Amino acid sequence: MAMSNMLSVQGLSKIYMGTTGGVHEANFQLEEGSFFTLLGPSGCGKTTTLRCIAGLETPTRGIIRLGERDFFNSATGANIPLNLRNIGMVFQSYAIWPHLSVFENVAFPLRVGREKFSSAEISRMVAAALDSVDLAGLEQRSATQLSGGQQQRVALARAIVKKPSLLLLDEPLSNLDALLRDDMRVELKSLQGRLGVTTVYVTHDQAEALEMSDQIAVMRSGHIVQLGAPREIYHNPIDGFVASFMGSSNIFPGKVLAAASAQDECSVQLDAGPQILARARVSLQAGARIVVSIRPEDVNVQSPSDASATQNALSAHVKSSGFLGPICNYHLDVFGLSLQARINSHLSHNVGDEVTINFSAQKALALPHEISA
Amino acid sequence: MMEPGARANLPVYERPLHERIKDRIPAVLLSVLIALIVIPPLLVLLRTSLRDADDMNYTLQHYAGLFNDPHLYTSAWNSIIFAALATLLSLINGGLVAWLVERTNVPFKPLAYLSAIISLGTPYIIYVSAWLYILGRAGPVNSLYRTLIDPMGTFFNVYSITGMVLIEGFLWSPLVFLLMSATFRRSNADMEEAARIAGASVTATVLRISLRLAMPAVLGLGLFVFIRNLEAFDVPVLIGTPSKISLLTTDIYQSMTRVPPQMGHASAFSIVLMMVVAVLLHFYSKIARQAERFASVTGKGYRPRAFDLGKGRWMGAALIIFNALLVLVFPILAILYTSLTPFARPLNWAGLSNLTLDHYRNVFQHAYYLDLAFNTFLVAATSASLAIGLTALGAWMSVRYWRGSGLIEQLTSVPLVFPGIVLGVAMIEMSLRFPLPVYGSLWVISFAFVIRYLPYGMRYSHAGVIQIHRDLEDAAGIAGANRPAILRRVLLPLISPSLIAGWLFIFLIGAKELSIAVLLAGQNSKTIAVAMYDQFVNGAGGEVAAMGAVWTALMTAFTSALYFAMRKHSNFGSGA
Numbered sequence: 001m002a003m004s005n006m007l008s009v010q011g012l013s014k015i016y017m018g019t020t021g022g023v024h025e026a027n028f029q030l031e032e033g034s035f036f037t038l039l040g041p042s043g044c045g046k047t048t049t050l051r052c053i054a055g056l057e058t059p060t061r062g063i064i065r066l067g068e069r070d071f072f073n074s075a076t077g078a079n080i081p082l083n084l085r086n087i088g089m090v091f092q093s094y095a096i097w098p099h100l101s102v103f104e105n106v107a108f109p110l111r112v113g114r115e116k117f118s119s120a121e122i123s124r125m126v127a128a129a130l131d132s133v134d135l136a137g138l139e140q141r142s143a144t145q146l147s148g149g150q151q152q153r154v155a156l157a158r159a160i161v162k163k164p165s166l167l168l169l170d171e172p173l174s175n176l177d178a179l180l181r182d183d184m185r186v187e188l189k190s191l192q193g194r195l196g197v198t199t200v201y202v203t204h205d206q207a208e209a210l211e212m213s214d215q216i217a218v219m220r221s222g223h224i225v226q227l228g229a230p231r232e233i234y235h236n237p238i239d240g241f242v243a244s245f246m247g248s249s250n251i252f253p254g255k256v257l258a259a260a261s262a263q264d265e266c267s268v269q270l271d272a273g274p275q276i277l278a279r280a281r282v283s284l285q286a287g288a289r290i291v292v293s294i295r296p297e298d299v300n301v302q303s304p305s306d307a308s309a310t311q312n313a314l315s316a317h318v319k320s321s322g323f324l325g326p327i328c329n330y331h332l333d334v335f336g337l338s339l340q341a342r343i344n345s346h347l348s349h350n351v352g353d354e355v356t357i358n359f360s361a362q363k364a365l366a367l368p369h370e371i372s373a
Numbered sequence: 374m375m376e377p378g379a380r381a382n383l384p385v386y387e388r389p390l391h392e393r394i395k396d397r398i399p400a401v402l403l404s405v406l407i408a409l410i411v412i413p414p415l416l417v418l419l420r421t422s423l424r425d426a427d428d429m430n431y432t433l434q435h436y437a438g439l440f441n442d443p444h445l446y447t448s449a450w451n452s453i454i455f456a457a458l459a460t461l462l463s464l465i466n467g468g469l470v471a472w473l474v475e476r477t478n479v480p481f482k483p484l485a486y487l488s489a490i491i492s493l494g495t496p497y498i499i500y501v502s503a504w505l506y507i508l509g510r511a512g513p514v515n516s517l518y519r520t521l522i523d524p525m526g527t528f529f530n531v532y533s534i535t536g537m538v539l540i541e542g543f544l545w546s547p548l549v550f551l552l553m554s555a556t557f558r559r560s561n562a563d564m565e566e567a568a569r570i571a572g573a574s575v576t577a578t579v580l581r582i583s584l585r586l587a588m589p590a591v592l593g594l595g596l597f598v599f600i601r602n603l604e605a606f607d608v609p610v611l612i613g614t615p616s617k618i619s620l621l622t623t624d625i626y627q628s629m630t631r632v633p634p635q636m637g638h639a640s641a642f643s644i645v646l647m648m649v650v651a652v653l654l655h656f657y658s659k660i661a662r663q664a665e666r667f668a669s670v671t672g673k674g675y676r677p678r679a680f681d682l683g684k685g686r687w688m689g690a691a692l693i694i695f696n697a698l699l700v701l702v703f704p705i706l707a708i709l710y711t712s713l714t715p716f717a718r719p720l721n722w723a724g725l726s727n728l729t730l731d732h733y734r735n736v737f738q739h740a741y742y743l744d745l746a747f748n749t750f751l752v753a754a755t756s757a758s759l760a761i762g763l764t765a766l767g768a769w770m771s772v773r774y775w776r777g778s779g780l781i782e783q784l785t786s787v788p789l790v791f792p793g794i795v796l797g798v799a800m801i802e803m804s805l806r807f808p809l810p811v812y813g814s815l816w817v818i819s820f821a822f823v824i825r826y827l828p829y830g831m832r833y834s835h836a837g838v839i840q841i842h843r844d845l846e847d848a849a850g851i852a853g854a855n856r857p858a859i860l861r862r863v864l865l866p867l868i869s870p871s872l873i874a875g876w877l878f879i880f881l882i883g884a885k886e887l888s889i890a891v892l893l894a895g896q897n898s899k900t901i902a903v904a905m906y907d908q909f910v911n912g913a914g915g916e917v918a919a920m921g922a923v924w925t926a927l928m929t930a931f932t933s934a935l936y937f938a939m940r941k942h943s944n945f946g947s948g949a
Contacts, residue, residue, distance in 0.1 A: 074383050077386070113852075
């Protein structure tokens with residue numbers, strides 16, 4: 001593996017006096033060319049982490065190293081100013097300079113850096129950057145005449161024009177409307193692949209993170225709670241927080257009845273009453289307090305007369321239903337718990353119907369509520 | 374790969390000492406520079422006020438003399454009455470016109486703007502002489518009274534505190550109008566519309582919602598205008614002095630112009646006046662903060678729906694026309710008439726049939742007038758450029774929290790406590806002590822103007838920087854730009870509308886400033902305002918009127934530029 005542009009972050013902390021924000025002891029290493037996402041709710045420290053890498057914030061302690069070069073190292077006192085780090089960044093607000101044309105916005109990094117470029121080189125590099133984001137021909141347009149999507153592309157062209165060794169993206173899609181956002185995800189990912197530039201992406205949108213990333217770090221209150229490939233994080237969340245952040249809406253507290261080792265089935269007494277079988281994420285002691293996470297799409301809903309399953313079969317009644325086209329979203333009452341189920345919309349149940357639900361023990365995860373990071 | 378949560382046990386980062394010092398240098402240098410500009414006048418005044426006449430010993434005799442003289446209390450009382458009533462008049466008049474123009478369907482709206490804009494660039498002395506004529510013994514008001522009612526009587530004596538209040542009140546109405554219309558324009562129409570939908574009548578909505586919401590802004594503006602009226606010099610010296618009505622500012626002026634000048638007395642007087650102003654400013658800043666909390670600013674660009682006044686709109690129109698006559702038509706006619714008659718005479722047919730352009734010919738031919746124009750332009754342009762330049766840098770550093778920038782904003786607001794005449798006293802003392810022969814030169818006047826207008830410059834620069842999203846600068850840094858490049862390539866182009874507006878505003882008020890210039894001007898460093906004052910005192914001068922007419926036309930062109938720069942920028946008048 002080439003060491004040249006590997007990003008390594010060790011023990012990175014940014015502590016704001018008198019507040020709970022910031023980042024605590026963040027560690028990760030990114031292979032060259034990989035797409036890495038910092039994912040979490042607002043205030044979790046993902047943007048602070050990104051701004052530390054960019055040099056917009058000075059960390060309290062830690063090491064940020066790109067290849068052989070220490071951007072920041074609190075042990076040696078190294079701290080390279082942001083304008084000498086040669087990185088590209090797309091801001092959430094795009095930060096397109098309204099007094100400059102599209103061409104001048106993109107040419108800016110070539111004009112202000114230490115390295116000097118001839119005007120022919122500048123024209124060629126700007127044209128190439130605009131071409132790669134499909135904006136060729138808009139060079140002379142004033143930046144204020146652009147749509148949100150076009151501004152986003154200009155910001156991207158400006159970030160890549162100088163072939164940066166690292167690309168930082170701070171929620172770049174969050175200001176776009178839904179359709180455009182889906183297109184841009186695909187485009188951004190393929191552009192990143194073509195450029196082969198190591199990329200750190202910040203978002204609160206788990207779907208974006210899953211679709212685009214090679215690695216995801218889920219953050220909560222300044223800590224990286226779980227770090228792994230998208231499939232791992234989706235199917236094997238480390239705790240209830242990660243599970244619910246990755247789209248599991250059914251999180252029920254309960255107690256382990258008999259000790260189980262990791263990945264084994266164990267029986268769990270839910271606080272609401274019923275006893276079920278779940279898969280242990282880690283080895284669990286008898287009596288341990290846990291939560292069980294069940295994804296809405298893993299729940300089967302049947303009329304009591306049709307019900308045949310015996311494992312984890314519980315009776316429920318329908319509180320509300322929402323028709324979403326291909327699927328139907330049900331809110332069910334199970335022993336006083338509110339459980340969401342998402343099933344094929346050809347099967348239909350009415351509000352107030354008595355139904356039977358079941359789910360496989362493999363799809364019900366017994367997890368610690370929130371691991372302390 | 375290191376597991377998340379593993380402790381690396383790294384030390385806390387400490388910025389090396391030389392870098393921490395380097396970080397602070399720019400902001401500390403600027404702070405020191407501003408301090409060297411604004412602090413010495415304070416110290417000089419304080420020192421002079423505490424030294425005896427021979428400058429030998431420290432003494433409190435000037436303060437004792439001041440407070441033991443019953444004259445002080447008469448002047449103080451006159452000043453307070455004058456300032457309070459004039460403030461009330463301008464608030465009611467200017468505020469009402471602002472509300473009519475911004476929130477109702479009153480006709481003639483552009484006329485209100487036109488009057489206000491032209492008044493910004495017109496030297497006060499032109500207004501005062503026009504109104505003195507109109508309200509004076511021989512003027513149309515009293516003539517009409519004598520013709521119709523009492524052939525021997527006088528309906529109104531303009532040389533009285535009432536006359537002064539009327540004239541000062543009308544003098545401030547245009548600026549109050551501009552500031553209040555900005556407030557009304559920004560305020561949130563949703564709140565009024567919600568009241569209307571809830572069933573409130575127009576009157577109830579205005580009383581219960583609009584006025585309540587505007588109250589902190591009105592109070593703040595009122596206190597601001599009161600302070601300015603307390604410091605006013607033009608009307609007190611032009612009307613008060615001839616009619617033997619003494620005010621605090623004219624008392625200070627007189628003790629400086631006596632032979633020999635009573636510097637100790639004037640300085641003690643100045644210190645006392647400054648302390649009063651400082652206390653008032655303290656309350657003003659409290660109210661202003663409150664007003665900001667109350668301000669329901671909307672980001673939406675649409676203009677709020679106007680109230681329908683019905684037939685009442687014609688009464689509103691009458692008020693707008695009345696103001697336009699007062700601040701636009703009459704003064705311009707009066708000055709045109711004076712500039713076109715060969716010698717001073719009352720307005721009648723004989724006078725009108727004998728008009729001449731001689732005065733204008735002289736103005737354009739004599740070097741004296743060219744010098745006046747040049748002096749005025751130089752002083753106003755130099756002070757505007759320096760004040761805006763310093764505050765643009767200062768605002769950038771303090772808005773972005775540069776290390777070492779903590780005192781910049783406070784330092785630039787120090788000059789707010791100097792009434793113009795007080796600053797004039799301080800500058801005389803400083804220039805007399807200065808090793809080079811600067812006394813009476815244009816440089817002293819320019820320097821005094823820089824001090825006086827730093828706070829105004831800061832208002833414009835600060836407003837400019839604060840509305841630039843920080844990301845725009847950060848993006849330039851990431852792109853590889855260092856701080857000078859960020860300033861030159863990103864910040865300055867983006868805040869230039871604010872800076873241009875601020876520059877024009879300072880240029881305009883500097884060009885007509887009398888109180889400082891009248892004390893500091895030497896024979897060869899007179900500005901137009903000072904020359905007009907001299908001519909006013911020595912009897913009306915047709916040439917000065919012609920000069921004034923030309924100057925007003927020029928300044929109106931400047932003001933229109935200011936107005937359009939501001940309109941585009943939406944913080945018109947926020948510098949005052």
